[in-house]
Amino acid sequence: MALDHPKNVERLAVLDVIPILESWSRSDARFARTYWPWVLLAQQQPLPERYLLGAPEAVFDNPFGHGTFGSEILEEYLLAFRDxxxxxxxxxxxxxxxxxxxxxxxVD
Structure with a gap:
């Protein structure tokens, strides 16, 4: 609604659910550097699978990968990323x- 009728929207909270078409349409070099998983993981198999399985820790050992979760949650992520x-x-x-x-x- 905010995109289609901006004059009718007084406030907006976006919770990481913007239309994917908007995300890809507005992507640029900064987007590719910051949100590298989008670009890497969208590649044809087996390229991204090999990268992730080869070094699952690398996914989280960077500024983008550091979340607000503790070490216990990180271990759960790493367990999943080894499968x-x-x-x-x-x-x-x-x-x-x-x-x-x-x-x-x-289409929408």
């Missing part, structure tokens, strides 16, 4: 966000 089936699922979600989700947004 090839989970890594494949994560990559498939990013691939969908770069392809079919964009098409769905265009």
């Amino acid at each position: 090839p089936a989970r890594i494949h699922g994560i990559c498939e979600e990013y691939r969908a966000a770069a392809t079919i989700d964009v098409e769905h947004d265009r």
Whole structure:
């Protein structure tokens, strides 16, 4: 609604659910450097799966990967990132966000 009828919106809270088409349409070099998982994980398999399985700690050992969670939660993430089936699922979600989700947004 905020995009379609901005004059009718007094306030807006965005909770990481902006339309994927908007995200990709506005992406640039800064976006690619900051949100590198979007770009890397959307690549065809097996490239991103190999990167993630080869060094799961690297995903979280950078400014983008540092969340507000503690070491116990980080260990759970690392456990998941050592599982090839989970890594494949994560990559498939990013691939969908770069392809079919964009098409769905265009139709909407």
